[in-house]
Amino acid sequence: MMMKKTVSLLLAVLLLCIAACACADESNSMKDDGFSTSYSYIYDYWEDVQMAPDPYRVELVIDGTTLGMDNLGGKGITKAQSLFICGNDVYVADTGNNRIIQFRYEDGQAAFTRVISEIQGTEPSTFNYPADVFADGNGNIYVADQNNHRVVMVDKELNFVKEFTKPVDATFNQSSAFLPNKIAVDVAGRVYVLATNVNKGFMKYENDTTFTGYIGANAVKFNMADYIWKKYFMSREQRAVTESFVPTEYENLYMDDKGFIYATTTVFKEADVFGDANPIRRLNGIGNDILIKNDVEPPVGDLNWKRESLQYGPSKMADITALDNDIYVTVDRMRGRLFGYDGQGIMLWAFGTKGSMDGTFSRAIALDHMGYDLFVLDEMKNNITVFTPTEYGQMIYDATDTYLKGDYDQSDKLWRDVMKLNANYSLAFRGIGRSLLRQEKYKEAMDYFERAHAREEYGRAFKQYRKLWVEKNIWWIIALLVLIIIVPLILGRIKRTKWEVIMHEQSKIRK
Amino acid sequence: MSKAKSVNETSVQTKGGKAKAWLDRYKDSLRYALHVITHPFDGFWDLVHEKRGTMAAAHTFLFLFLIIRVLKLMLTNFQFISAPVQYINVLEEMGSLLLPFLVLCIANWAMTTLFEGKGRFKDIYMGMCYALVPYIIIQLPMILISNMLTFEEGSLYSVMISISVIWSAFLAFVGLMEIHDYGPGKTFIFMIVTIVGAAVILFLVLVFFSLLSDAVAFFVSFYREIVFRLN
Numbered sequence: 001m002m003m004k005k006t007v008s009l010l011l012a013v014l015l016l017c018i019a020a021c022a023c024a025d026e027s028n029s030m031k032d033d034g035f036s037t038s039y040s041y042i043y044d045y046w047e048d049v050q051m052a053p054d055p056y057r058v059e060l061v062i063d064g065t066t067l068g069m070d071n072l073g074g075k076g077i078t079k080a081q082s083l084f085i086c087g088n089d090v091y092v093a094d095t096g097n098n099r100i101i102q103f104r105y106e107d108g109q110a111a112f113t114r115v116i117s118e119i120q121g122t123e124p125s126t127f128n129y130p131a132d133v134f135a136d137g138n139g140n141i142y143v144a145d146q147n148n149h150r151v152v153m154v155d156k157e158l159n160f161v162k163e164f165t166k167p168v169d170a171t172f173n174q175s176s177a178f179l180p181n182k183i184a185v186d187v188a189g190r191v192y193v194l195a196t197n198v199n200k201g202f203m204k205y206e207n208d209t210t211f212t213g214y215i216g217a218n219a220v221k222f223n224m225a226d227y228i229w230k231k232y233f234m235s236r237e238q239r240a241v242t243e244s245f246v247p248t249e250y251e252n253l254y255m256d257d258k259g260f261i262y263a264t265t266t267v268f269k270e271a272d273v274f275g276d277a278n279p280i281r282r283l284n285g286i287g288n289d290i291l292i293k294n295d296v297e298p299p300v301g302d303l304n305w306k307r308e309s310l311q312y313g314p315s316k317m318a319d320i321t322a323l324d325n326d327i328y329v330t331v332d333r334m335r336g337r338l339f340g341y342d343g344q345g346i347m348l349w350a351f352g353t354k355g356s357m358d359g360t361f362s363r364a365i366a367l368d369h370m371g372y373d374l375f376v377l378d379e380m381k382n383n384i385t386v387f388t389p390t391e392y393g394q395m396i397y398d399a400t401d402t403y404l405k406g407d408y409d410q411s412d413k414l415w416r417d418v419m420k421l422n423a424n425y426s427l428a429f430r431g432i433g434r435s436l437l438r439q440e441k442y443k444e445a446m447d448y449f450e451r452a453h454a455r456e457e458y459g460r461a462f463k464q465y466r467k468l469w470v471e472k473n474i475w476w477i478i479a480l481l482v483l484i485i486i487v488p489l490i491l492g493r494i495k496r497t498k499w500e501v502i503m504h505e506q507s508k509i510r511k
Numbered sequence: 512m513s514k515a516k517s518v519n520e521t522s523v524q525t526k527g528g529k530a531k532a533w534l535d536r537y538k539d540s541l542r543y544a545l546h547v548i549t550h551p552f553d554g555f556w557d558l559v560h561e562k563r564g565t566m567a568a569a570h571t572f573l574f575l576f577l578i579i580r581v582l583k584l585m586l587t588n589f590q591f592i593s594a595p596v597q598y599i600n601v602l603e604e605m606g607s608l609l610l611p612f613l614v615l616c617i618a619n620w621a622m623t624t625l626f627e628g629k630g631r632f633k634d635i636y637m638g639m640c641y642a643l644v645p646y647i648i649i650q651l652p653m654i655l656i657s658n659m660l661t662f663e664e665g666s667l668y669s670v671m672i673s674i675s676v677i678w679s680a681f682l683a684f685v686g687l688m689e690i691h692d693y694g695p696g697k698t699f700i701f702m703i704v705t706i707v708g709a710a711v712i713l714f715l716v717l718v719f720f721s722l723l724s725d726a727v728a729f730f731v732s733f734y735r736e737i738v739f740r741l742n
Binding site: 045046450453455456458459460462463466 | 590661
């Protein structure tokens, strides 16, 4: 009877244990769910989504009506593809209406300036599918006039200056059309063109309109296993339908104020996203990717995604823009999200979602900035959303800025303020740790670095701490070493002497 | 020395003496691990054929291995290992090592028995447990040492970890060779065969459980049907 009771009790305990384990597993499922349900968030070290305060809020939503274009008897924005900001002037490539809209944005107000639909001094004088627009500091405007196969440059009064057309060059396939899609112009007037159907990188034109080659081409990746498979195990028909070894095309580009090109690409295999794909790149003058990736994962937008979701897969970066201090912002057109990264490739914030409210997107396609304000163009909603940083967002920028300028005390203070608003913000811990390290408070710095999972910096702080510790405790260490080494030696000696004495006695007895 | 041994033999009769003898033998077999890992060829032969090892010592090593594995995840400095401590289930972690270990031992026994392997299951299990000893004696201090190293000195840490793993793997190889009285080539082949065997075991277990759950589901639905009809 007793036995039976014990056994049943044991079984019950076992079952309880199993149930507890199952419950524990239930909480584990959070780990796989990195797909954010909140508007603003950030990824922590474990690549889990952590809710965060909003870094930006909607200041204004601009569409044709708010610009007063209805009163002017014009059509609103239709299928706009791009926007560009120069000073306070905003240029929108209103592609669906074959025109460029220009307006000024000041103090939270948008004031309509003009519609550019006709230019003087060239044929054709109108645009046909203007996919992108660029304006330099002198008021000259460049338009990627896609279906007229040209990039045209006009001055402030819209007089034709020059045009960049299909290059007469062996490297360009003469049988295919020249379809400029995105453009960027550097300070020397060189034009970089991202053309549809060109996968050799960006086409580069000198300011005298001569074509001088391509930059930023993807290296062709060669896979031996793939090659053997295709060569020996596939029929000719199969080979024809499978993709061939071609480098990927770019999606968009942005010229930063230092003359580097930020580029995004969306065409890559899902498995490569953390490896060779490099969806965000920063190209130098000879087309090498110099983007700094000092975080655990490279900057790729969302780090994990729900399998059952319709919007499955890596973020598709439609556009990119670079703010001050090497901070850059990209927009994911698939999930309608914006991601901010600092110059070290560490995510500052992420926000946005799909929807119909202000601050959400249907198909965010272009992005630019004015100071710290962000302008996002939505192709389907036909409007432009202006975001201004909140107190929290501004604090992050200021803390980064003061740190880069070398004002570590101020930076420390600002990071502590950020930490008060968001205790999950590892960059704040890292920032505080850095300034503590400079103040030679190693132990505290180590604490903060550990929380931020900054291994290298922790190592640096720990090295100093260890040095000081050894210097302080050197006598104890020596004493300990003596205890460990000398004492057993002496004990051994005593034991041996004893043994010898016993042996001596025994030999005496035998005799 | 012989005098001490005879003393043990004479006191076997009493109950306390029996326990003491067992304890001595256990201690001796624990100490013998140091001989095994430094002289594997002689060590493993004597371990099995001269009865120098005990099952108790083998259990101890396996248990220590599991414990150290968990301690390593929990206590190693985050500069070298970062385990998501908030998600770790200690029992799960230990089980994920224990189960493959046992399945591999069973698979090895099952395969080598068919091909003139001299080792019994007990011998294989004991040998493999003794092969874990370098892992234990290197990794345990490394947990402590990792907290005294900086990130730049991480190569020291990783070298020591590699040494412990390679040493243990080498011991496992030599151990199987000596236990089964095989040549090196045959041992190597049977290591691969063992992995295949383990896969087969896993497959059979999975099939068994899925069939079992189907059977249970059948009776459950049968019962429900009856209850439904009766009402």
